[in-house]
Each structure stands twice: as C-alpha cells, then as structure tokens.
Amino acid sequence: MTKPPNNCDERSIIEKLRDPATQTAAFSLAVRAYSEQLYWHIRRMVFTHEDSNDILQNTFIKAWNNIDNFRGDSQISTWLYRIATNETLTHLSHKRIETVSLNSDEGKIAHELECDPLFNGNHADALLHEAINSLPEKQRLVFNMRYFNDMKYEEISQILGTSTGALKASYHIAAKKVEEYITSKD
Amino acid sequence: MNKRNHFSVPEGYFEQFHNTIMEQIERKPSKTRPIFRLPAQLKYAAAISAIFIICGALYINSLYDRPLYTHAEEYSNEYIDDLLDSYPIDDYTFYTYLTSNDI
Numbered sequence: 001m002t003k004p005p006n007n008c009d010e011r012s013i014i015e016k017l018r019d020p021a022t023q024t025a026a027f028s029l030a031v032r033a034y035s036e037q038l039y040w041h042i043r044r045m046v047f048t049h050e051d052s053n054d055i056l057q058n059t060f061i062k063a064w065n066n067i068d069n070f071r072g073d074s075q076i077s078t079w080l081y082r083i084a085t086n087e088t089l090t091h092l093s094h095k096r097i098e099t100v101s102l103n104s105d106e107g108k109i110a111h112e113l114e115c116d117p118l119f120n121g122n123h124a125d126a127l128l129h130e131a132i133n134s135l136p137e138k139q140r141l142v143f144n145m146r147y148f149n150d151m152k153y154e155e156i157s158q159i160l161g162t163s164t165g166a167l168k169a170s171y172h173i174a175a176k177k178v179e180e181y182i183t184s185k186d
Numbered sequence: 187m188n189k190r191n192h193f194s195v196p197e198g199y200f201e202q203f204h205n206t207i208m209e210q211i212e213r214k215p216s217k218t219r220p221i222f223r224l225p226a227q228l229k230y231a232a233a234i235s236a237i238f239i240i241c242g243a244l245y246i247n248s249l250y251d252r253p254l255y256t257h258a259e260e261y262s263n264e265y266i267d268d269l270l271d272s273y274p275i276d277d278y279t280f281y282t283y284l285t286s287n288d289i
Contacts, residue, residue, distance in 0.1 A: 014256050024212065031204050039200070053199075057207065064211045113192075121192030129192070146188060 009033075014072045023067065031060055034077055037149070038084045044144045045088045045137075046095075047109070047129070049118050055091050059084040074158060081159040089137060109133050131181035135174050142167055142173040 015032070016026030026140060043052040062083050063070075070079055110126040113119045119126070132140055141160065146152045146167075153164040153171075160167070 028204070028208055031207050035203055035207075036200055039195070039203075040193070049195060051192075053203070056203065057210075060207045076201065117193060118194050118196070120194055125192045127270075143266065148191070184218060 010075055010077070014070075017067060018072070018078075027064060027067065030063075030076060030080070030134070034080050035060070037077075038080060041081065041144070041149065042084055042088050044132075044148060045128075045140060046091060047113065047133075048116070051091065055084070055087045058087050062087070077156070078158045085141060085159060092137060126183055127185055128178070131178040132174075133184075134181055135177055138162075139170055139177075141175040142170045143178065145173075146171050148152055 001010075013026050013029050016022040017030070019026075028169055035056060039052055039056050041060075042055045043049070046055065059080065063080055070076070086178040110123065113121070113126040113129055114123065119140070121129075132143055136144060138160070142156060142162075145156050153167045156162075156167050157164045162170075
C-alpha cells in the first residue's frame with residue numbers, strides 16, 4: 001500500500017499544485033499518494049471493483065478540473081475524500097433509482113460478495129458487509145471510516161462537515177445496528 | 187470476522203490507474219481557467235448590491251400595484267343612497283344603466 005504523505009509532503013504538493021509549471025507533476029504525486037486509500041473508501045460503499053474504478057476516475061478528473069479552486073485551506077487528502085464521498089453518494093443515489101427498493105439487498109449482498117473473485121473474506125465477513133450495507137448511507141460512511149480506516153472523528157468531521165459529537169453518536173448507533181443485524185442472522 | 191481488508195484488486199491495478207488518469211489529464215487539459223477573475227471582496231459587494239437593487243425594485247413595483255381605492259366597505263348604504271340622490275340622474279336612467287350590457 002502506498003504510504004500517504006506526511007504534513008510536510010502535503011504542503012510541498014499543495015505549493016507545486018499552485019504553480020502551473022509543476023502542477024501536472026504534483027497532481028501525479030497526489031494520484032500516487034491517495035488513489036489507494038480513496039479506492040478502499042469507495043469500494044466499501046459500492047462493493048464492486050468496476051464501480052469503484054469508475055468513481056475513483058471521476059474523483060481525480062473532477063479534482064483536476066477544479067484544481068484552481070483548491071485554496072489549500074484544508075489538507076489535500078480531506079479535499080479528495082470530500083470529492084470521492086460526493087461521487088460515491090451520487091453513484092449510490094442513481095443506483096437506488098434503478099433498483100426497486102433497498103430491502104431487496106437483504107440476504108443478497110453476502111451471497112454476491114462470496115461469489116466475487118475479488119472478495120477474500122469468509123461468510124462472516126460477507127455478512128458484516130451486508131449488515132453495514134443495511135445502514136443509512138451517512139452512517140455507513142461514518143462506520144467504514146472509523147471501523148476500517150481507523151480515522152479520527154476530527155478527520156471525519158472535516159470530510160463530512162458534521163460535528164464530532166454527532167459522528168460519535170452516529171458511529172455508536174451504527175455499531176449497535178450492525179451487531180443486531182448479525183445476531184439476527186445467526 | 188476481522189477488520190482486515192476483505193477486498194482485493196486486479197494485479198497492478200493502482201499503477202495502471204495512475205497511468206490512465208495522467209494520460210486523461212494530459213490529453214485533455216480542459217481545466218476551466220477563467221480569463222478574468224473577480225477578487226472575493228468584489229464578489230461579495232456585487233452580491234449585496236444586487237440584493238439591494240432587487241429589494242428596491244420590488245418595493246417600487248409594490249407601490250404601483252397597490253389598489254387606488256380599498257375602503258369601500260367603510261361606507262354605509264345610507265351614505266351611498268344619499269350620494270346617488272344628490273346626482274342629477276333619475277331612477278329610470280340609473281336602473282337602465284345598471285341593466286345595460288355595457289357594465
């Protein structure tokens with residue numbers, strides 16, 4: 001896994017992004033540094049590699065097209081996470097319109113994951129993802145970012161624009177729901 | 187069940203992804219660079235001025251739209267009868283006028 005840059009590297013990338021002469025090279029560094037963590041962030045929400053790849057591409061293309069609007073007030077990773085999250089939620093809302101109802105996913109996700117050659121977990125792992133998928137989208141995001149990415153509430157707060165108090169409450173509610181879902185399936 | 191990553195990607199995916207993105211942005215450097223960009227303070231000033239202009243226009247418009255006479259209910263029937271009595275017009279002409287198609 002590519003190691004994300006430290007604060008010093010981040011500042012250097014931001015400075016280079018502002019200079020038209022070094023912009024493309026700096027963007028290349030940003031793609032290398034952040035594509036992997038953003039990919040996993042997206043993949044845990046949409047599950048399939050194909051959809052994750054499309055959303056990740058859209059994320060970086062949008063970032064490039066709006067690079068002049070990035071003022072450097074926040075970290076570049078926070079900015080990219082925001083774009084990736086918005087792109088993911090847009091994708092999910094389009095997908096929701098195409099499917100009949102969310103309830104139709106119950107009992108289906110785990111089975112689909114177990115059949116996916118790019119899923120390495122066992123049945124219990126697949127059931128965990130199915131339980132997470134049953135949560136409202138914002139709760140899923142918070143749960144994934146906290147549980148799998150070990151992100152601090154402050155970082156999540158900057159990305160989602162929600163207070164840390166609300167995030168803590170959301171995470172605990174989500175964890176309880178996930179536990180109940182898995183217990184009900186045992 | 188554990189917290190490890192349960193998903194995987196095709197071999198060499200991230201390297202290939204980097205190349206794909208860089209090819210796309212180098213092929214189409216279509217970033218929307220504005221030719222002329224207003225400073226932020228000027229943008230706020232323009233927005234506030236626009237709000238004042240719109241509010242002013244709505245106020246002036248409301249003055250002209252206001253009905254000229256809106257207090258008809260304040261006058262009693264007796265007052266109107268007295269008023270009609272004082273006009274140089276007889277009842278027949280008045281009732282003919284009321285029943286004509288021109289009203």
